Amino acid sequence: MSTRVDGVIERVRKVYGSWTRDTTVAQMRQDWDTLFGSVPVNASLEDVDAGGVRAQWVSAPNVDTARVLLYFHGGGFQVGSLVSHRELMACLSAAANCRVLGVDYRLAPEHRYPAALDDAAAAWQWLIDQGHASRHIALAGDSAGGGLALSLLLRLRDAGKALPAAAVLMSAWTDLTASGASYGTRADSDPIHQRPMIVAMARNYLGKGGDAADPLVSPLFADLKGLPPLLAQVGDRETVLDDSRDFVARAREAGVDATLQVWDHMIHVFQQFPAELPEARTAIDDIGRFLRRHFAAT
Template sequence: MSETLNEAVEAVIARVKQTYGRWRRDTTPAQMRADWDALFSARGDARIEPVVAGGVPCEWVRAPRVRDDRAVLYFHGGGFQVGSLSSHRELMALLSAATGARVLGVGYRLAPEHRYPAALEDALCAFEWVQARGLAAEHVAMAGDSAGGGLALSAMLTLRESGRALPAAALLMSAWTDLSASGESYETRAADDPIHQRPMILAMARNYFGDKVDACDPRVSPMFADATALAALPPVMLQVGDRETVLSDSEAFATKARAAGATAELQVWPGMIHVFQQFPGELPEAREAIAAGGRFLAAHLDAASPRKTSP
Protein backbone atom coordinates (compact mmCIF):
# COMPACT_ATOMS: atom_id res chain seq x y z
CA MET A 1 0.00 0.00 0.00
CA SER A 2 1.40 3.40 -0.98
CA GLU A 3 2.25 6.03 1.62
CA THR A 4 -0.42 8.34 0.19
CA LEU A 5 -3.11 5.68 0.45
CA ASN A 6 -2.02 4.75 3.95
CA GLU A 7 -2.34 8.39 4.99
CA ALA A 8 -5.84 8.58 3.49
CA VAL A 9 -6.95 5.42 5.30
CA GLU A 10 -5.50 6.64 8.60
CA ALA A 11 -7.33 9.95 8.19
CA VAL A 12 -10.61 8.09 7.74
CA ILE A 13 -9.87 5.95 10.78
CA ALA A 14 -9.19 9.05 12.86
CA ARG A 15 -12.57 10.51 11.89
CA VAL A 16 -14.40 7.34 12.84
CA LYS A 17 -12.54 6.96 16.14
CA GLN A 18 -13.32 10.56 17.01
CA THR A 19 -17.03 9.77 16.68
CA TYR A 20 -16.79 6.53 18.66
CA GLY A 21 -14.70 8.29 21.30
CA ARG A 22 -17.59 10.58 22.24
CA TRP A 23 -19.76 7.66 23.26
CA ARG A 24 -20.01 6.63 26.90
CA ARG A 25 -22.06 4.04 28.73
CA ASP A 26 -24.86 6.55 29.24
CA THR A 27 -24.88 7.89 25.66
CA THR A 28 -28.38 7.45 24.28
CA PRO A 29 -29.10 5.60 21.02
CA ALA A 30 -30.54 8.84 19.62
CA GLN A 31 -27.26 10.68 20.26
CA MET A 32 -25.17 7.88 18.77
CA ARG A 33 -27.33 7.89 15.65
CA ALA A 34 -27.03 11.66 15.28
CA ASP A 35 -23.25 11.46 15.70
CA TRP A 36 -23.01 8.66 13.14
CA ASP A 37 -25.08 10.55 10.58
CA ALA A 38 -22.87 13.63 11.08
CA LEU A 39 -19.79 11.57 10.21
CA PHE A 40 -20.90 11.20 6.60
CA SER A 41 -21.67 13.81 4.01
CA ALA A 42 -24.68 13.73 1.74
CA ARG A 43 -22.79 14.51 -1.47
CA GLY A 44 -23.84 12.93 -4.70
CA ASP A 45 -25.71 13.94 -7.80
CA ALA A 46 -29.01 12.18 -7.23
CA ARG A 47 -32.69 12.92 -6.87
CA ILE A 48 -34.17 11.89 -3.51
CA GLU A 49 -37.83 10.90 -3.14
CA PRO A 50 -39.07 9.88 0.31
CA VAL A 51 -41.67 7.10 0.25
CA VAL A 52 -43.38 4.82 2.76
CA ALA A 53 -43.12 1.19 1.70
CA GLY A 54 -45.86 -0.70 3.49
CA GLY A 55 -45.27 1.32 6.65
CA VAL A 56 -41.46 1.32 6.34
CA PRO A 57 -39.81 4.73 5.77
CA CYS A 58 -37.72 4.54 2.63
CA GLU A 59 -36.40 6.79 -0.10
CA TRP A 60 -35.81 6.42 -3.78
CA VAL A 61 -32.32 7.56 -4.78
CA ARG A 62 -31.96 8.20 -8.50
CA ALA A 63 -28.72 9.20 -10.18
CA PRO A 64 -29.18 11.03 -13.48
CA ARG A 65 -30.38 8.97 -16.46
CA VAL A 66 -30.99 5.68 -14.65
CA ARG A 67 -33.66 3.13 -15.50
CA ASP A 68 -36.91 3.02 -13.54
CA ASP A 69 -37.67 -0.56 -14.58
CA ARG A 70 -34.78 -1.89 -12.46
CA ALA A 71 -34.18 -1.32 -8.75
CA VAL A 72 -31.72 -2.06 -5.97
CA LEU A 73 -32.95 -2.38 -2.39
CA TYR A 74 -30.28 -1.02 -0.04
CA PHE A 75 -29.95 -1.99 3.63
CA HIS A 76 -27.60 0.29 5.55
CA GLY A 77 -25.12 -0.89 8.15
CA GLY A 78 -24.60 0.21 11.73
CA GLY A 79 -24.82 -2.91 13.85
CA PHE A 80 -28.64 -2.76 13.68
CA GLN A 81 -28.41 0.18 16.11
CA VAL A 82 -27.08 3.19 14.19
CA GLY A 83 -26.93 4.16 10.53
CA SER A 84 -29.73 5.61 8.46
CA LEU A 85 -30.85 6.69 5.02
CA SER A 86 -28.99 9.94 5.65
CA SER A 87 -25.66 8.36 6.56
CA HIS A 88 -25.72 6.17 3.45
CA ARG A 89 -27.20 8.59 0.95
CA GLU A 90 -23.94 9.29 -0.88
CA LEU A 91 -23.13 5.59 -1.17
CA MET A 92 -26.61 4.87 -2.50
CA ALA A 93 -26.32 7.70 -5.04
CA LEU A 94 -23.02 6.33 -6.34
CA LEU A 95 -24.43 2.81 -6.45
CA SER A 96 -27.42 4.06 -8.43
CA ALA A 97 -25.09 5.63 -10.98
CA ALA A 98 -22.87 2.54 -11.12
CA THR A 99 -25.81 0.16 -11.55
CA GLY A 100 -27.85 2.34 -13.88
CA ALA A 101 -30.92 1.74 -11.72
CA ARG A 102 -32.76 3.52 -8.97
CA VAL A 103 -31.98 2.54 -5.39
CA LEU A 104 -34.57 2.15 -2.66
CA GLY A 105 -32.95 2.87 0.70
CA VAL A 106 -34.81 0.97 3.42
CA GLY A 107 -35.12 2.68 6.81
CA TYR A 108 -35.70 -0.48 8.81
CA ARG A 109 -36.38 -0.35 12.55
CA LEU A 110 -33.37 -0.33 14.85
CA ALA A 111 -32.44 -1.97 18.14
CA PRO A 112 -32.59 -1.77 21.07
CA GLU A 113 -36.07 -0.27 20.69
CA HIS A 114 -36.92 -2.80 17.99
CA ARG A 115 -35.05 -6.07 18.26
CA TYR A 116 -35.08 -9.04 15.88
CA PRO A 117 -37.16 -9.76 13.82
CA ALA A 118 -38.20 -6.12 13.25
CA ALA A 119 -35.41 -5.33 10.77
CA LEU A 120 -36.03 -8.54 8.83
CA GLU A 121 -39.78 -7.90 8.69
CA ASP A 122 -39.15 -4.41 7.30
CA ALA A 123 -36.70 -5.70 4.69
CA LEU A 124 -39.21 -8.25 3.43
CA CYS A 125 -41.99 -5.67 3.47
CA ALA A 126 -39.96 -3.29 1.28
CA PHE A 127 -39.17 -6.08 -1.21
CA GLU A 128 -42.84 -7.00 -1.47
CA TRP A 129 -43.83 -3.33 -1.82
CA VAL A 130 -41.51 -2.85 -4.80
CA GLN A 131 -42.96 -5.92 -6.52
CA ALA A 132 -46.50 -4.75 -5.85
CA ARG A 133 -45.67 -1.62 -7.83
CA GLY A 134 -44.82 -3.52 -10.98
CA LEU A 135 -41.19 -4.57 -10.62
CA ALA A 136 -40.76 -8.32 -10.91
CA ALA A 137 -38.30 -9.92 -8.50
CA GLU A 138 -35.83 -10.66 -11.30
CA HIS A 139 -35.59 -6.93 -11.97
CA VAL A 140 -34.72 -6.15 -8.35
CA ALA A 141 -31.36 -6.63 -6.64
CA MET A 142 -30.35 -6.26 -3.00
CA ALA A 143 -27.31 -4.57 -1.51
CA GLY A 144 -26.10 -3.74 1.96
CA ASP A 145 -23.10 -3.12 4.13
CA SER A 146 -22.11 -4.66 7.47
CA ALA A 147 -25.33 -5.46 9.34
CA GLY A 148 -27.24 -4.48 6.21
CA GLY A 149 -25.29 -7.04 4.19
CA GLY A 150 -26.25 -9.74 6.65
CA LEU A 151 -29.83 -8.49 6.58
CA ALA A 152 -29.95 -8.84 2.79
CA LEU A 153 -28.82 -12.46 3.13
CA SER A 154 -31.32 -13.16 5.90
CA ALA A 155 -34.08 -11.71 3.75
CA MET A 156 -33.14 -13.87 0.78
CA LEU A 157 -32.91 -17.01 2.91
CA THR A 158 -36.34 -16.22 4.38
CA LEU A 159 -37.80 -15.72 0.91
CA ARG A 160 -36.38 -19.06 -0.17
CA GLU A 161 -37.78 -20.82 2.89
CA SER A 162 -41.28 -19.58 2.12
CA GLY A 163 -41.04 -20.39 -1.60
CA ARG A 164 -41.19 -16.78 -2.74
CA ALA A 165 -39.30 -15.23 -5.64
CA LEU A 166 -35.76 -14.08 -4.90
CA PRO A 167 -33.98 -10.98 -6.25
CA ALA A 168 -31.67 -11.19 -9.23
CA ALA A 169 -28.43 -10.69 -7.30
CA ALA A 170 -26.90 -9.11 -4.21
CA LEU A 171 -23.90 -6.92 -3.41
CA LEU A 172 -22.62 -7.39 0.15
CA MET A 173 -20.03 -5.00 1.57
CA SER A 174 -18.20 -6.06 4.75
CA ALA A 175 -21.22 -8.24 5.44
CA TRP A 176 -21.88 -9.30 9.02
CA THR A 177 -22.83 -12.94 8.46
CA ASP A 178 -21.78 -14.50 11.80
CA LEU A 179 -23.14 -12.80 14.91
CA SER A 180 -21.34 -15.33 17.10
CA ALA A 181 -18.06 -13.75 15.91
CA SER A 182 -16.42 -17.15 15.54
CA GLY A 183 -14.26 -16.41 12.49
CA GLU A 184 -10.49 -16.68 12.70
CA SER A 185 -10.05 -13.08 11.53
CA TYR A 186 -11.24 -11.86 14.94
CA GLU A 187 -7.82 -13.05 16.05
CA THR A 188 -5.68 -12.68 12.92
CA ARG A 189 -6.90 -9.13 12.12
CA ALA A 190 -7.35 -7.86 15.68
CA ALA A 191 -4.16 -5.79 15.54
CA ASP A 192 -5.01 -4.38 12.08
CA ASP A 193 -8.61 -3.34 12.72
CA PRO A 194 -8.59 -0.08 14.70
CA ILE A 195 -12.28 -0.10 15.55
CA HIS A 196 -14.21 -3.39 15.44
CA GLN A 197 -13.03 -5.84 18.08
CA ARG A 198 -14.77 -9.04 19.12
CA PRO A 199 -16.24 -7.79 22.45
CA MET A 200 -17.86 -4.85 20.66
CA ILE A 201 -19.22 -7.11 17.93
CA LEU A 202 -20.72 -9.52 20.46
CA ALA A 203 -22.31 -6.68 22.43
CA MET A 204 -23.98 -5.29 19.29
CA ALA A 205 -25.19 -8.76 18.36
CA ARG A 206 -26.78 -9.35 21.75
CA ASN A 207 -28.38 -5.92 21.60
CA TYR A 208 -29.95 -6.90 18.27
CA PHE A 209 -31.44 -10.31 18.98
CA GLY A 210 -31.69 -10.23 22.78
CA ASP A 211 -32.83 -13.53 24.22
CA LYS A 212 -35.05 -14.51 21.31
CA VAL A 213 -32.60 -16.58 19.29
CA ASP A 214 -29.13 -18.06 19.47
CA ALA A 215 -26.29 -16.24 17.72
CA CYS A 216 -25.80 -19.29 15.48
CA ASP A 217 -29.40 -19.29 14.27
CA PRO A 218 -29.26 -18.73 10.48
CA ARG A 219 -32.11 -16.25 10.76
CA VAL A 220 -29.66 -13.79 12.35
CA SER A 221 -26.37 -15.37 11.20
CA PRO A 222 -26.64 -16.42 7.54
CA MET A 223 -23.24 -18.10 7.87
CA PHE A 224 -24.99 -21.06 9.51
CA ALA A 225 -27.60 -21.66 6.81
CA ASP A 226 -27.51 -25.20 5.46
CA ALA A 227 -26.29 -26.17 2.01
CA THR A 228 -29.79 -26.54 0.57
CA ALA A 229 -30.67 -22.98 1.54
CA LEU A 230 -27.38 -21.53 0.31
CA ALA A 231 -27.68 -23.32 -3.03
CA ALA A 232 -30.88 -21.41 -3.78
CA LEU A 233 -29.28 -17.97 -3.39
CA PRO A 234 -28.97 -15.74 -6.46
CA PRO A 235 -25.46 -14.64 -7.48
CA VAL A 236 -23.75 -12.57 -4.79
CA MET A 237 -20.63 -10.40 -4.72
CA LEU A 238 -18.88 -9.96 -1.38
CA GLN A 239 -16.46 -7.09 -0.92
CA VAL A 240 -14.38 -6.81 2.24
CA GLY A 241 -11.25 -5.04 3.45
CA ASP A 242 -8.14 -6.98 4.37
CA ARG A 243 -7.85 -5.07 7.68
CA GLU A 244 -11.24 -6.12 9.03
CA THR A 245 -11.91 -8.41 11.97
CA VAL A 246 -15.05 -9.42 10.07
CA LEU A 247 -12.96 -10.58 7.10
CA SER A 248 -13.89 -14.20 7.84
CA ASP A 249 -17.58 -13.30 7.68
CA SER A 250 -17.15 -12.78 3.95
CA GLU A 251 -14.42 -15.32 3.19
CA ALA A 252 -16.02 -18.25 5.03
CA PHE A 253 -19.49 -17.41 3.74
CA ALA A 254 -18.25 -17.31 0.15
CA THR A 255 -16.56 -20.68 0.63
CA LYS A 256 -19.73 -22.25 2.06
CA ALA A 257 -21.95 -20.77 -0.63
CA ARG A 258 -19.69 -22.00 -3.42
CA ALA A 259 -19.51 -25.48 -1.89
CA ALA A 260 -23.31 -25.54 -1.91
CA GLY A 261 -23.38 -24.64 -5.61
CA ALA A 262 -24.16 -20.92 -5.38
CA THR A 263 -22.34 -18.19 -7.27
CA ALA A 264 -20.34 -16.12 -4.79
CA GLU A 265 -17.71 -13.70 -6.05
CA LEU A 266 -15.30 -12.57 -3.33
CA GLN A 267 -13.21 -9.39 -3.49
CA VAL A 268 -10.71 -8.78 -0.67
CA TRP A 269 -9.34 -5.23 -0.90
CA PRO A 270 -5.78 -4.84 0.44
CA GLY A 271 -5.30 -2.22 3.14
CA MET A 272 -8.99 -1.41 3.37
CA ILE A 273 -11.10 -1.09 6.51
CA HIS A 274 -14.69 -1.88 7.42
CA VAL A 275 -17.14 -0.56 4.79
CA PHE A 276 -14.44 1.54 3.12
CA GLN A 277 -16.98 2.17 0.34
CA GLN A 278 -18.56 4.79 2.59
CA PHE A 279 -15.58 7.09 2.09
CA PRO A 280 -15.53 7.69 -1.68
CA GLY A 281 -14.26 11.24 -1.31
CA GLU A 282 -11.12 10.11 0.48
CA LEU A 283 -10.45 6.64 -0.91
CA PRO A 284 -10.19 5.90 -4.65
CA GLU A 285 -10.62 2.21 -3.75
CA ALA A 286 -14.08 3.04 -2.44
CA ARG A 287 -15.08 4.47 -5.80
CA GLU A 288 -13.55 1.51 -7.63
CA ALA A 289 -15.35 -1.00 -5.42
CA ILE A 290 -18.73 0.70 -5.87
CA ALA A 291 -18.20 0.77 -9.63
CA ALA A 292 -17.35 -2.95 -9.64
CA GLY A 293 -20.38 -3.76 -7.50
CA GLY A 294 -22.60 -1.71 -9.77
CA ARG A 295 -21.39 -3.56 -12.86
CA PHE A 296 -22.04 -6.89 -11.13
CA LEU A 297 -25.61 -5.95 -10.21
CA ALA A 298 -26.37 -4.42 -13.60
CA ALA A 299 -25.23 -7.56 -15.41
CA HIS A 300 -27.50 -9.78 -13.36
CA LEU A 301 -30.46 -7.41 -13.44
CA ASP A 302 -30.33 -7.51 -17.23
CA ALA A 303 -29.70 -11.24 -17.51
CA ALA A 304 -31.87 -12.58 -14.69
CA SER A 305 -34.72 -14.94 -15.28
CA PRO A 306 -37.54 -15.55 -12.78
CA ARG A 307 -36.21 -17.34 -9.70
CA LYS A 308 -38.59 -19.05 -7.31
CA THR A 309 -37.69 -21.89 -4.99
CA SER A 310 -39.46 -24.27 -2.69
CA PRO A 311 -38.57 -24.76 0.96
Protein backbone atom coordinates in the same frame (compact mmCIF):
# COMPACT_ATOMS: atom_id res chain seq x y z
CA MET B 1 -2.46 4.90 0.61
CA SER B 2 -1.57 4.75 4.31
CA THR B 3 -2.11 8.48 4.73
CA ARG B 4 -5.51 8.36 3.04
CA VAL B 5 -6.71 5.41 5.10
CA ASP B 6 -5.32 6.90 8.30
CA GLY B 7 -7.30 10.06 7.63
CA VAL B 8 -10.51 8.06 7.26
CA ILE B 9 -9.76 6.11 10.43
CA GLU B 10 -9.21 9.31 12.37
CA ARG B 11 -12.59 10.65 11.24
CA VAL B 12 -14.35 7.53 12.45
CA ARG B 13 -12.40 7.32 15.70
CA LYS B 14 -13.41 10.85 16.64
CA VAL B 15 -17.00 9.67 16.69
CA TYR B 16 -16.38 6.36 18.47
CA GLY B 17 -14.00 8.02 20.91
CA SER B 18 -16.62 10.54 21.98
CA TRP B 19 -19.01 7.83 23.12
CA THR B 20 -19.14 6.71 26.74
CA ARG B 21 -21.42 4.41 28.72
CA ASP B 22 -23.67 7.42 29.26
CA THR B 23 -24.03 8.27 25.57
CA THR B 24 -27.59 7.65 24.47
CA VAL B 25 -28.50 5.65 21.41
CA ALA B 26 -30.18 8.75 20.02
CA GLN B 27 -26.91 10.69 20.28
CA MET B 28 -24.98 7.86 18.64
CA ARG B 29 -27.40 7.87 15.73
CA GLN B 30 -27.12 11.62 15.35
CA ASP B 31 -23.31 11.45 15.44
CA TRP B 32 -23.31 8.71 12.79
CA ASP B 33 -25.54 10.75 10.51
CA THR B 34 -23.26 13.76 10.97
CA LEU B 35 -20.17 11.69 10.14
CA PHE B 36 -21.50 10.35 6.85
CA GLY B 37 -24.55 12.37 5.89
CA SER B 38 -23.30 15.90 5.27
CA VAL B 39 -22.09 15.39 1.68
CA PRO B 40 -24.38 16.73 -1.09
CA VAL B 41 -25.33 14.04 -3.60
CA ASN B 42 -26.04 14.17 -7.30
CA ALA B 43 -29.30 12.26 -7.07
CA SER B 44 -32.99 12.85 -6.61
CA LEU B 45 -34.50 11.81 -3.29
CA GLU B 46 -38.09 10.74 -2.71
CA ASP B 47 -39.48 9.53 0.60
CA VAL B 48 -42.00 6.69 0.30
CA ASP B 49 -44.03 4.38 2.51
CA ALA B 50 -42.90 0.91 1.41
CA GLY B 51 -45.54 -1.38 2.83
CA GLY B 52 -45.61 0.40 6.17
CA VAL B 53 -41.83 0.86 6.26
CA ARG B 54 -40.20 4.25 5.78
CA ALA B 55 -37.98 4.19 2.70
CA GLN B 56 -36.40 6.53 0.19
CA TRP B 57 -35.82 6.41 -3.53
CA VAL B 58 -32.30 7.56 -4.42
CA SER B 59 -31.87 8.05 -8.17
CA ALA B 60 -28.82 9.31 -9.99
CA PRO B 61 -29.56 11.27 -13.20
CA ASN B 62 -30.97 9.34 -16.17
CA VAL B 63 -30.93 5.87 -14.59
CA ASP B 64 -33.02 2.96 -15.81
CA THR B 65 -36.10 3.21 -13.59
CA ALA B 66 -37.11 -0.37 -14.40
CA ARG B 67 -34.13 -1.67 -12.40
CA VAL B 68 -34.11 -1.43 -8.59
CA LEU B 69 -31.45 -1.99 -5.95
CA LEU B 70 -33.07 -2.62 -2.56
CA TYR B 71 -30.55 -1.34 0.00
CA PHE B 72 -30.09 -2.08 3.71
CA HIS B 73 -27.73 0.18 5.64
CA GLY B 74 -25.25 -0.98 8.25
CA GLY B 75 -24.75 0.14 11.84
CA GLY B 76 -24.98 -2.98 13.97
CA PHE B 77 -28.80 -2.87 13.81
CA GLN B 78 -28.60 0.09 16.23
CA VAL B 79 -27.29 3.10 14.28
CA GLY B 80 -27.20 4.08 10.62
CA SER B 81 -29.98 5.54 8.52
CA LEU B 82 -31.03 6.77 5.11
CA VAL B 83 -29.05 9.93 5.89
CA SER B 84 -25.78 8.23 6.82
CA HIS B 85 -25.86 6.04 3.71
CA ARG B 86 -27.27 8.50 1.19
CA GLU B 87 -23.92 9.20 -0.50
CA LEU B 88 -23.17 5.50 -0.89
CA MET B 89 -26.64 4.81 -2.27
CA ALA B 90 -26.29 7.66 -4.75
CA CYS B 91 -22.93 6.31 -5.91
CA LEU B 92 -24.40 2.83 -6.33
CA SER B 93 -27.34 4.22 -8.29
CA ALA B 94 -24.98 5.89 -10.74
CA ALA B 95 -22.62 2.92 -11.00
CA ALA B 96 -25.39 0.35 -11.55
CA ASN B 97 -27.64 2.60 -13.66
CA CYS B 98 -30.65 1.84 -11.47
CA ARG B 99 -32.83 3.35 -8.81
CA VAL B 100 -31.95 2.54 -5.21
CA LEU B 101 -34.64 2.04 -2.58
CA GLY B 102 -33.07 2.55 0.83
CA VAL B 103 -34.96 0.93 3.69
CA ASP B 104 -35.23 2.67 7.06
CA TYR B 105 -35.83 -0.55 8.98
CA ARG B 106 -36.54 -0.52 12.70
CA LEU B 107 -33.52 -0.51 15.01
CA ALA B 108 -32.59 -2.06 18.34
CA PRO B 109 -32.85 -1.78 21.26
CA GLU B 110 -36.34 -0.39 20.71
CA HIS B 111 -37.08 -3.06 18.11
CA ARG B 112 -35.16 -6.30 18.37
CA TYR B 113 -35.00 -9.23 15.97
CA PRO B 114 -37.00 -10.03 13.85
CA ALA B 115 -38.25 -6.43 13.40
CA ALA B 116 -35.52 -5.51 10.88
CA LEU B 117 -36.10 -8.68 8.85
CA ASP B 118 -39.87 -8.14 8.90
CA ASP B 119 -39.35 -4.62 7.56
CA ALA B 120 -36.98 -5.88 4.87
CA ALA B 121 -39.56 -8.43 3.76
CA ALA B 122 -42.31 -5.78 3.76
CA ALA B 123 -40.23 -3.48 1.55
CA TRP B 124 -39.53 -6.36 -0.84
CA GLN B 125 -43.22 -7.24 -1.08
CA TRP B 126 -44.08 -3.59 -1.64
CA LEU B 127 -41.77 -3.51 -4.66
CA ILE B 128 -43.40 -6.64 -6.04
CA ASP B 129 -46.88 -5.18 -5.43
CA GLN B 130 -45.80 -2.03 -7.28
CA GLY B 131 -45.21 -4.18 -10.36
CA HIS B 132 -41.44 -4.64 -10.19
CA ALA B 133 -40.45 -8.12 -11.36
CA SER B 134 -38.10 -9.94 -8.99
CA ARG B 135 -35.62 -10.43 -11.83
CA HIS B 136 -35.33 -6.64 -12.12
CA ILE B 137 -34.50 -6.21 -8.43
CA ALA B 138 -31.19 -6.79 -6.67
CA LEU B 139 -30.33 -6.57 -2.98
CA ALA B 140 -27.38 -4.86 -1.34
CA GLY B 141 -26.23 -3.98 2.15
CA ASP B 142 -23.19 -3.19 4.24
CA SER B 143 -22.16 -4.69 7.58
CA ALA B 144 -25.38 -5.56 9.45
CA GLY B 145 -27.29 -4.55 6.33
CA GLY B 146 -25.36 -7.11 4.32
CA GLY B 147 -26.39 -9.81 6.75
CA LEU B 148 -29.97 -8.54 6.59
CA ALA B 149 -29.96 -8.80 2.79
CA LEU B 150 -28.88 -12.43 3.10
CA SER B 151 -31.52 -13.14 5.74
CA LEU B 152 -34.15 -11.75 3.38
CA LEU B 153 -32.88 -14.01 0.60
CA LEU B 154 -33.18 -17.01 2.89
CA ARG B 155 -36.70 -16.07 4.00
CA LEU B 156 -37.84 -15.60 0.40
CA ARG B 157 -36.27 -18.87 -0.72
CA ASP B 158 -37.74 -20.84 2.15
CA ALA B 159 -41.18 -19.39 1.39
CA GLY B 160 -40.87 -20.55 -2.22
CA LYS B 161 -40.92 -17.01 -3.60
CA ALA B 162 -39.05 -15.71 -6.62
CA LEU B 163 -35.60 -14.38 -5.76
CA PRO B 164 -33.89 -11.17 -6.91
CA ALA B 165 -31.40 -11.12 -9.75
CA ALA B 166 -28.34 -10.81 -7.49
CA ALA B 167 -27.06 -9.49 -4.17
CA VAL B 168 -24.08 -7.36 -3.14
CA LEU B 169 -22.49 -7.58 0.31
CA MET B 170 -20.04 -5.02 1.71
CA SER B 171 -18.22 -6.09 4.89
CA ALA B 172 -21.26 -8.23 5.63
CA TRP B 173 -21.94 -9.34 9.20
CA THR B 174 -22.89 -12.96 8.58
CA ASP B 175 -21.94 -14.51 11.94
CA LEU B 176 -23.33 -12.87 15.09
CA THR B 177 -21.57 -15.50 17.22
CA ALA B 178 -18.28 -13.86 16.15
CA SER B 179 -16.57 -17.22 15.66
CA GLY B 180 -14.32 -16.32 12.72
CA ALA B 181 -10.56 -16.69 13.08
CA SER B 182 -10.09 -13.11 11.82
CA TYR B 183 -11.37 -11.78 15.16
CA GLY B 184 -7.95 -12.87 16.39
CA THR B 185 -5.75 -12.55 13.32
CA ARG B 186 -7.02 -9.04 12.48
CA ALA B 187 -7.44 -7.74 16.02
CA ASP B 188 -4.28 -5.61 15.79
CA SER B 189 -4.97 -4.30 12.29
CA ASP B 190 -8.64 -3.37 12.67
CA PRO B 191 -8.74 0.15 14.14
CA ILE B 192 -12.41 0.10 15.08
CA HIS B 193 -14.19 -3.24 15.48
CA GLN B 194 -13.11 -5.75 18.12
CA ARG B 195 -14.86 -8.95 19.17
CA PRO B 196 -16.29 -7.66 22.50
CA MET B 197 -17.96 -4.80 20.65
CA ILE B 198 -19.39 -7.16 18.02
CA VAL B 199 -20.72 -9.55 20.66
CA ALA B 200 -22.32 -6.68 22.57
CA MET B 201 -24.07 -5.41 19.44
CA ALA B 202 -25.38 -8.90 18.71
CA ARG B 203 -26.70 -9.22 22.25
CA ASN B 204 -28.39 -5.85 22.02
CA TYR B 205 -30.03 -6.79 18.73
CA LEU B 206 -31.25 -10.20 19.84
CA GLY B 207 -32.15 -9.62 23.48
CA LYS B 208 -31.68 -12.11 26.30
CA GLY B 209 -33.50 -14.97 24.63
CA GLY B 210 -32.05 -14.54 21.14
CA ASP B 211 -30.01 -17.21 19.41
CA ALA B 212 -27.00 -15.77 17.58
CA ALA B 213 -26.55 -19.07 15.73
CA ASP B 214 -30.05 -18.99 14.20
CA PRO B 215 -29.49 -19.17 10.40
CA LEU B 216 -31.86 -16.24 9.84
CA VAL B 217 -29.75 -14.22 12.27
CA SER B 218 -26.36 -15.51 11.15
CA PRO B 219 -26.65 -16.56 7.49
CA LEU B 220 -23.22 -18.21 7.69
CA PHE B 221 -24.93 -21.19 9.35
CA ALA B 222 -27.77 -21.49 6.84
CA ASP B 223 -28.33 -23.92 4.01
CA LEU B 224 -27.28 -21.66 1.14
CA LYS B 225 -28.52 -23.71 -1.81
CA GLY B 226 -30.45 -21.87 -4.49
CA LEU B 227 -29.32 -18.32 -3.74
CA PRO B 228 -28.78 -15.90 -6.65
CA PRO B 229 -25.33 -14.64 -7.72
CA LEU B 230 -23.47 -12.85 -4.94
CA LEU B 231 -20.63 -10.33 -4.83
CA ALA B 232 -18.92 -9.89 -1.46
CA GLN B 233 -16.39 -7.13 -0.82
CA VAL B 234 -14.40 -6.85 2.41
CA GLY B 235 -11.26 -5.12 3.65
CA ASP B 236 -8.17 -7.13 4.58
CA ARG B 237 -7.83 -5.24 7.89
CA GLU B 238 -11.27 -6.18 9.22
CA THR B 239 -11.96 -8.42 12.17
CA VAL B 240 -15.12 -9.45 10.29
CA LEU B 241 -13.02 -10.55 7.30
CA ASP B 242 -13.93 -14.21 7.83
CA ASP B 243 -17.63 -13.33 7.94
CA SER B 244 -17.20 -12.82 4.20
CA ARG B 245 -14.49 -15.39 3.44
CA ASP B 246 -16.21 -18.23 5.26
CA PHE B 247 -19.63 -17.31 3.92
CA VAL B 248 -18.48 -17.22 0.29
CA ALA B 249 -16.69 -20.55 0.75
CA ARG B 250 -19.88 -22.15 2.08
CA ALA B 251 -21.98 -20.53 -0.66
CA ARG B 252 -19.71 -21.95 -3.34
CA GLU B 253 -19.90 -25.39 -1.74
CA ALA B 254 -23.68 -25.09 -2.04
CA GLY B 255 -23.40 -24.33 -5.75
CA VAL B 256 -23.97 -20.58 -5.53
CA ASP B 257 -22.24 -18.24 -7.99
CA ALA B 258 -20.39 -16.25 -5.31
CA THR B 259 -17.50 -13.85 -5.89
CA LEU B 260 -15.21 -12.62 -3.10
CA GLN B 261 -13.10 -9.48 -3.31
CA VAL B 262 -10.66 -8.87 -0.44
CA TRP B 263 -9.26 -5.34 -0.62
CA ASP B 264 -5.74 -4.86 0.70
CA HIS B 265 -5.28 -2.30 3.48
CA MET B 266 -8.99 -1.46 3.54
CA ILE B 267 -11.17 -1.09 6.63
CA HIS B 268 -14.81 -1.82 7.43
CA VAL B 269 -17.19 -0.57 4.71
CA PHE B 270 -14.47 1.48 3.06
CA GLN B 271 -16.92 2.10 0.20
CA GLN B 272 -18.47 4.83 2.36
CA PHE B 273 -15.46 7.06 1.72
CA PRO B 274 -15.45 7.61 -2.07
CA ALA B 275 -14.11 11.17 -1.80
CA GLU B 276 -11.06 10.10 0.20
CA LEU B 277 -10.31 6.59 -1.09
CA PRO B 278 -9.76 5.72 -4.76
CA GLU B 279 -10.23 2.09 -3.72
CA ALA B 280 -13.77 2.93 -2.63
CA ARG B 281 -14.55 4.38 -6.04
CA THR B 282 -13.07 1.34 -7.79
CA ALA B 283 -15.03 -1.03 -5.56
CA ILE B 284 -18.27 0.82 -6.31
CA ASP B 285 -17.51 0.64 -10.02
CA ASP B 286 -17.03 -3.13 -9.65
CA ILE B 287 -20.40 -3.37 -7.92
CA GLY B 288 -21.99 -1.40 -10.74
CA ARG B 289 -20.59 -3.74 -13.39
CA PHE B 290 -21.72 -6.79 -11.41
CA LEU B 291 -25.26 -5.48 -11.03
CA ARG B 292 -25.58 -4.29 -14.62
CA ARG B 293 -24.44 -7.71 -15.84
CA HIS B 294 -27.00 -9.58 -13.79
CA PHE B 295 -29.82 -7.16 -14.52
CA ALA B 296 -29.08 -7.61 -18.22
CA ALA B 297 -29.16 -11.40 -17.87
CA THR B 298 -32.75 -11.37 -16.60
